Amino acid sequence: MNPSFPSLMQTQCTWSCHHEMLGALRSKSSSLFASSRHLLRQFAAGSGSRRPPSFAAMSTAATEKEASPNQKESAGKPLQVAKRLEKFKTTIFTQMSMLAIKHGAINLGQGFPNFDGPEFVKEAAIQAIRDGKNQYARGYGIPDLNSAIAARFKKDSGLVVDPETEVTVTSGCTEAIAATILGLINPGDEVILFAPFYDSYEATLSMAGADIKCITLRPPDFAVPINELRSAISKKTRAILMNTPHNPTGKMFTREELNEIASLCIENDVLVFSDEVYDKLAFEMDHISMASLPGMYDRTVTLNSLGKTFSLTGWKIGWAIAPPHLTWGVRQAHSFLTFATNTPGQWAAAAALRAPDSYYVELRRDYATKKQILVEGLKEAGFKVFPSSGTYFVVVDHTPFGLENDIAFCEFLIKEVGVVAIPTSVFYLNPEEGKNIVRFTFCKDEGTLRSAVERMKAKLKRT
């Protein structure tokens, strides 16, 4: 066993609180990644034999110095995981993180801000705790937050929804996704994803026993290949799970694309689960909610959360908006996943959502500046930068620098340049499709972005 592995797994424990950090180095990825020797050495042994590494290797609680009695007891016993999750091996982000720490790299990989959320929201949470709002909340959300979500949705999309029967508060968008899938998808139902996709989609669909079909959005514009989508829809298709503005590409679905998807859904009686967590980070065009298109509200679950908009990703307050007949399924699953979301956080979220419009204008302005620093810097450093219209991500083609794939490039970038990016092959069913693309985030303060750019300009050489 590689002696450094326990410490890698400790890093995983620290980092795995963020879903992106759980982005799996899937076993199916191993052929692509096999050439990236360092990152895969430990993984390859396990994935080649399809046997999980020993528990001792995966243990998160032990220090390198001393294993606890329980860990000693467990040493040598194979890790156990249900079949539906077997293929979601983790490690790539762990290893990137480990390398990042070791090499003092600037982290433009993780999709969360390195600055804090607004004072008025933090004060509202503190006040709620002081006011004794600390017991279980109503399962589907405190009335004040349900109303604030409905009011915000009306402002943004023009749709009037009933806070009592059409809004469900969840623990982050991640739980809203899980409650929607587990509450509305039967085993064997087909669900269509657009690749690259946010990593929790595949894992949660797998937990629900869904059959996943994937439509790939290709650079440079990541446009929806509507004919491929049309051919992918079958009698078994229950839903399309989509995300606009889109992580990792920054693509925003155009009105034309949304209309085409909508007509296919109406024609074939297909639902849409629309993840809109980056709706307030829309730079080049206005965000359009799928639910607001004619005929779509009745078949759409809109998923969102507080984290990105208010730079409070650790709070995990999210929601699902859907007509009552779909809300029923979402709430049934939510009741048994978490039942209720943390109470003081909900009170603060209600205050946050009542922020004046100027808050959102300023947020966009700040992020536009950050985006410009990063995008211009990446171009000057020699990357081919793909246009990003929304989110706080931008994807680039790394091939001018001559590395064989995205994993190898990211490893090189950390070790030799001192910057972390995310390899995108982990966001595809077929990792080959992402091997030329890496993702950077600009949700960092301007100084951090400038330092990262300077490092890349100084050290990256085109081949």
Ligand SMILES: Cc1ncc(COP(=O)(O)O)c(C=O)c1O
């Ligand atoms: C597309 C997308 N959906 C959902 C989430 C998760 O949101 P939350 O932190 O509210 O669970 C993320 C977080 O990175 C995301 O990028």
